[in-house]
Amino acid sequence: MALIACSECGRAVSDKATVCIGCGAPLTTSSPIDLVPKRSKAPPPTREQIKRRALLSLSILALGLIWAEVLEHRPGGRLALFMAALLIIVGLCWFMVVLIHALSSRR
Numbered sequence: 001m002a003l004i005a006c007s008e009c010g011r012a013v014s015d016k017a018t019v020c021i022g023c024g025a026p027l028t029t030s031s032p033i034d035l036v037p038k039r040s041k042a043p044p045p046t047r048e049q050i051k052r053r054a055l056l057s058l059s060i061l062a063l064g065l066i067w068a069e070v071l072e073h074r075p076g077g078r079l080a081l082f083m084a085a086l087l088i089i090v091g092l093c094w095f096m097v098v099l100i101h102a103l104s105s106r107r
């Protein structure tokens with residue numbers, strides 16, 4: 001029986017287990033070789049891909065900001081406000097992820 005690292009929490013769990021005992025994440029790995037994160041196998045995104053993703057995330061962020069601005073003058077209820085806030089948060093988070101990817105792939 002070998003121990004493998006959970007891809008979610010990093011805890012060492014049996015390779016016979018189907019879910020992580022620490023966080024409950026499903027374990028799809030079956031050999032100790034998979035200790036290496038799967039993400040490193042994927043080719044880094046090209047500059048064009050990064051640019052397109054950054055643009056898309058920023059437009060989501062802008063849409064949320066515009067929506068919030070419109071709602072300030074014409075209140076549209078809690079749901080609309082929540083959606084606007086959600087757009088801003090998602091756009092911002094996504095943009096940060098793209099930014100981190102862009103910086104880490106520049107090595």
Ligand SMILES: [Zn+2]
Pocket residue numbers: 006007008009010011020021022023024025
């Ligand atoms: Zn886990």
